[in-house]
Amino acid sequence: MKKTLALALAMMMAATMILTGCGGNSDTEERVVNVCSWGEYIDESLIDEFEEQTGIKVNYQTAESNEALYSLLKTGAGDYDVIVPSDYMIARLIDEGMLAELDYSNIPNYALIDDQYKGLSYDPDNKYTVPYTWGTLGIIYNTTMVDEEITSWDAMFDPKYEGNVLMIRNSRDALAAALLDLGYSLNTTDESQIREAYDLLKTAKENGVYQAFVMDEVFQKMEGGNAAIAMYYAGDYLTMLENNEDLAFVVPEEGSNWFVDAMCVLKNAQHKTEAEEWINFIASTESNLANMDYIWYASPNAEALEQYPDYYAEEYGEDLDQDLYEIMAAPADVLARCELYVNLPSDTLTLYNDLWTELGI
Amino acid sequence: MRNKLSRFAIPYVVWMALFVVAPIIMVVIYAFTSANGGFTLANFARMGTYGVVFVRSFKLALIATAICLLIGYPVSYMLSKEGDRFQRIAMVLIMLPMWMNFLLRTYSWMSILENNGLLNQFFQKIGVIAAYNSIFGTNIKYFHMIGTPGAVVLGMVYNYLPFMILPIYSVIIKLDHSLLEAARDLGANTFNVFRRVILPLSLPGVLSGITMVFVPAVSTFAISQMLGGGTQMLLGDLIEQQYMGGAYNPHLGAAISLVMMIIVVVCMWVMNRFGEGEEQAVML
Numbered sequence: 001m002k003k004t005l006a007l008a009l010a011m012m013m014a015a016t017m018i019l020t021g022c023g024g025n026s027d028t029e030e031r032v033v034n035v036c037s038w039g040e041y042i043d044e045s046l047i048d049e050f051e052e053q054t055g056i057k058v059n060y061q062t063a064e065s066n067e068a069l070y071s072l073l074k075t076g077a078g079d080y081d082v083i084v085p086s087d088y089m090i091a092r093l094i095d096e097g098m099l100a101e102l103d104y105s106n107i108p109n110y111a112l113i114d115d116q117y118k119g120l121s122y123d124p125d126n127k128y129t130v131p132y133t134w135g136t137l138g139i140i141y142n143t144t145m146v147d148e149e150i151t152s153w154d155a156m157f158d159p160k161y162e163g164n165v166l167m168i169r170n171s172r173d174a175l176a177a178a179l180l181d182l183g184y185s186l187n188t189t190d191e192s193q194i195r196e197a198y199d200l201l202k203t204a205k206e207n208g209v210y211q212a213f214v215m216d217e218v219f220q221k222m223e224g225g226n227a228a229i230a231m232y233y234a235g236d237y238l239t240m241l242e243n244n245e246d247l248a249f250v251v252p253e254e255g256s257n258w259f260v261d262a263m264c265v266l267k268n269a270q271h272k273t274e275a276e277e278w279i280n281f282i283a284s285t286e287s288n289l290a291n292m293d294y295i296w297y298a299s300p301n302a303e304a305l306e307q308y309p310d311y312y313a314e315e316y317g318e319d320l321d322q323d324l325y326e327i328m329a330a331p332a333d334v335l336a337r338c339e340l341y342v343n344l345p346s347d348t349l350t351l352y353n354d355l356w357t358e359l360g361i
Numbered sequence: 362m363r364n365k366l367s368r369f370a371i372p373y374v375v376w377m378a379l380f381v382v383a384p385i386i387m388v389v390i391y392a393f394t395s396a397n398g399g400f401t402l403a404n405f406a407r408m409g410t411y412g413v414v415f416v417r418s419f420k421l422a423l424i425a426t427a428i429c430l431l432i433g434y435p436v437s438y439m440l441s442k443e444g445d446r447f448q449r450i451a452m453v454l455i456m457l458p459m460w461m462n463f464l465l466r467t468y469s470w471m472s473i474l475e476n477n478g479l480l481n482q483f484f485q486k487i488g489v490i491a492a493y494n495s496i497f498g499t500n501i502k503y504f505h506m507i508g509t510p511g512a513v514v515l516g517m518v519y520n521y522l523p524f525m526i527l528p529i530y531s532v533i534i535k536l537d538h539s540l541l542e543a544a545r546d547l548g549a550n551t552f553n554v555f556r557r558v559i560l561p562l563s564l565p566g567v568l569s570g571i572t573m574v575f576v577p578a579v580s581t582f583a584i585s586q587m588l589g590g591g592t593q594m595l596l597g598d599l600i601e602q603q604y605m606g607g608a609y610n611p612h613l614g615a616a617i618s619l620v621m622m623i624i625v626v627v628c629m630w631v632m633n634r635f636g637e638g639e640e641q642a643v644m645l
Contacts, residue, residue, distance in 0.1 A: 068605045075604075075611070163476075163505065169591055205592070212508055212590025217471070226475040226507075353610060357602060360594040361413050 031056040033274040036063055036072075036080040038261075039216060040239075041133075043287075043294035050281050056274050064215060065170055073098060073266070081269040082278055084132050087260050088172065091122040091343030099128045100267045106276040109283035114302040117260055121342050129262035130279050131300035133291070135234045136258045136330045136338055137173060138251040140218075142244070145228035153181035153252045155229055157204040166221060166230035167201070169213040171356035172341060173257070174201060177231055180254045186339055189348045198355045205359065213360075222247060233259075234327050235297035241324075249327050251334050258330065258338035260300065298329035305329055388622075391615030404616035411599060411617065418596040419624075421510060422579035425517035426525075429574045432518070433525035434567065438559075440526075441533040452530075455523050467516055467587050474506040474515075474588065481506075508590035516584040517574075524573040532566030533559070568632065576625055596621050 031054075039062045047058045061080070063069040066089040072078035073093075085093065093099050104110050110130055117131040141150050145164065156165060156177050168174050176186040178197035188194065204210065211227050219236070221227045223243040237249040263282065265275045281287060288304035289311050291297070299305050308329075312320040330338070344352065395401040440451055458466060473479045481503040484490050494500060506512055536559065544554045582597030591598075596617065603614030 064605070067609060071605050071609050074609065163508075210590075210592060211476075212592065214591070217587065220472065221475065224472070224475060225477045357599070358410070360591070360598065360602065361411060 031271070031274055032059060033057070033082065033271050033278050034059045034061070034080045035082045035084075035278065036061045036069065036078055037084040038062055039064070041084070041295055041297075043290040046282070046287055046290055050278065053281070054274075054277060056277065058278070066172075067170070079270075080266060081271045081275040082263055082265055084261050084263050086341070087120065087122040087262070088341035088343050090129060090262060090264060093264070094123065094128055095343060098267055100265045100269060100272065101127045102130070102265060102279070103276060106273070107280040107283065109280050109285075109301075112283060112285060112301045112303055114300055114305070117300040120260060121340055122260075123262070129264050130283050131260050131262045132282065133235070133295070133297035134258065134260045134300055135297050135328070136251050136334065137176070137231065137233055137256050138237070138249055139229060139231050140222060140237045140240065140247055140249050141229045142222065142225060142227075142246050143248050144246045145225070150229065150248075150250055151253050153177050153254050156231060157181060157200055157209060159204070159207045159209060161229055162208050163211050164228040165204075165209050166212055166214045166218055166227045167205075167210045168218075168231050169215050171352050173231065174213075174359075175352065175355070176257055176341075180252070180256065183254065186255075186257055187342050187344070189345060191348075191351060194348070194351060194355070198359065201359055233297075234330070235295055238296035238324060238328060251330065251338065253337070255337040255339065257341055258335055259340065261297075292328075296328055388615045388618055391612050392619045393616075394612060396610075396612060401612075404613050405620070407613065408616070408620055414594055414596055414599050415621075415624075417510075417593065418579050418621075421514055421517065421585075421593075421595065422575055425514050425521065425578045426571055426575045428514070428518050429522050429525040430567065430571065433522060433570060434529055437526050437530035437533055437566075440530055441536075448534075455526055458519075459523055463520060464583060466520065467584055470512075470516055470519065471507065471587050474512055476503045476505065476507065478507070480504075507588065508592050510589070510593055512588040513585050513593050513595070516588040517578045517581065520584065521574040521578055524577075525570040528569040528573065529563060529566040532563045536562055571632065572629060575628075579625060580621065 033056055035058060037060070041062070042060070044060075047060055050056065051058055061078075063072055063078075066086050069078070069083060069085055070089060070092070073080075073083075090099070104126075107130060113131055117134060118126050123129045139150055139153070139155060141155070146155075146161070155161065156167065158165075168177075175194065175197050178200040179186050179188060179193065182193070182196055182200065184190075184193045184197070212221070214221065214230070218230050218232050219240055222230055222240050225244065225246070234249060234251075237247065241247050241249075263279045265272055265279070269275055282291075283301065285301055285303045285307070288299040288301040289308060292299045292304060292308050293311065293315065299308070309320045309325060326334075392404055393400055393402070395403060440448055443451070471478075475481070481490075484504065490501065490503065493504075540558055540562070541554055544558045549557065579595075580597045580600075582595060582601045585593050585595040585598055589595075600614050600617050600621075603610045603617070
């Protein structure tokens, strides 16, 4: 019996060792950086280039949404060094003390980032973040399936488009559309306003306006002409446009969200030096140009943003359509009616979560 | 120790302890605590709100299981009567889809069922939609299939049908032929042989088939998300949302999981009881 017990214990220990991966001693042999970003959100040749240049191995992983990333971090399932969350999630992570302060002397390319994207509400003192991309949220619609030009968030709730609208599967963006349509701020903490926005969504859902609640499925559905209207991000619209030229994009007149996704290092990161090397590499003008060309999200790197039309002309032998460039990098007059998300107080977050679950039922 | 060989079961026991028993204990702990760690029943108090989702999940899973049984049993029965070669090929064909990733298979169903998908395009080409419009005086451009409960049931049936066929088939194929001959000798016709001998003897296969279809169907989330378009929320979606989705609340998620597990266990227990009763009745 004793033997059995010893064997069981030995196995238990072996199992824990396999599971924890004996991370301790492998560090000295090989330099590694663990990156978690979104799907289709990097020109993957950059990873190879970085590995070749520095000899640091990049473990590149993806999460579905800011909320999913947050759960991964909270449950300890994600063992990352660098993450690329959006503004409001960064604010939340800073609030909860989960991010490490960066040593900007290791990131000289930070100087290339336009001042417009520094000192924003989520990181007012520029201690934790290096912006990765920015963009706007808007309505994508199929011009052959609607007989008017869409300019307002009303379209997302209009029974006229029954069964032809794709709502975004993400509480913050979905409620923002409803709040903006009602003329409220997307950062409101007023419970009655949020409930009113929820009712708008709920009524539209009950009227059968929504064909589906989507994230990445939006590509297949919009490209294939399976739905007329969707709300999604400008950069992804440009990707869809490559496959379906009937699609149009608008930042509604009531305003919208503009967002910044920025690179951060986690407080418990095992490879902080490597993480900063990676961030510096990605912040360079060359990397930003490559990324912009690949994912169609605007770069916060001033040089890259300015050089992109030339880069495009050189790469494809034709000029970049000015309208498309302005959808990617929204001009000042569009940005003027857009607002960044701020991190909501925990009461409001709980309300969001409860309403979102209720909406699904 | 009763049996010397039982030490070979130790790896499995350790595995179960680590990955089955420990997680269940954690689910129970999470379900009865709040975010700040204190004991609470509040997670269960909210369960009433989600009654609709419970009902929908169990309803769709039951329908899917029934359809799987209606398709799976005849298939297994016919199959067992065929020659060896045919059986082998048929088995490969039944297993074949399972060699592909489950998500990919469900994703392809999406493009088949879309409003502008393969099936609707096909209907349009062969004039089914025009015929439908002229008969019913409607003016539809496509059949609405994606995002309906039917699409979710279809996804469940498609994905879980092999789990119904395999256990039933493996029981029927092993039936003792002398029993069937004895039944015939005693004057039973083909129908009676089936009803009074084959059917009762294959019941264990049916029961495990039902379990293997119903349990994953009731807790699925990918199928309902892709084919139901998020408008047919099932328990799996509700639980997933508490962990990975917009609403991070593992305590509520654990509570819902626990209630679901208890209902499923009770269902299975009742069914097995019922099954045992059947067998005994037949034996008498």
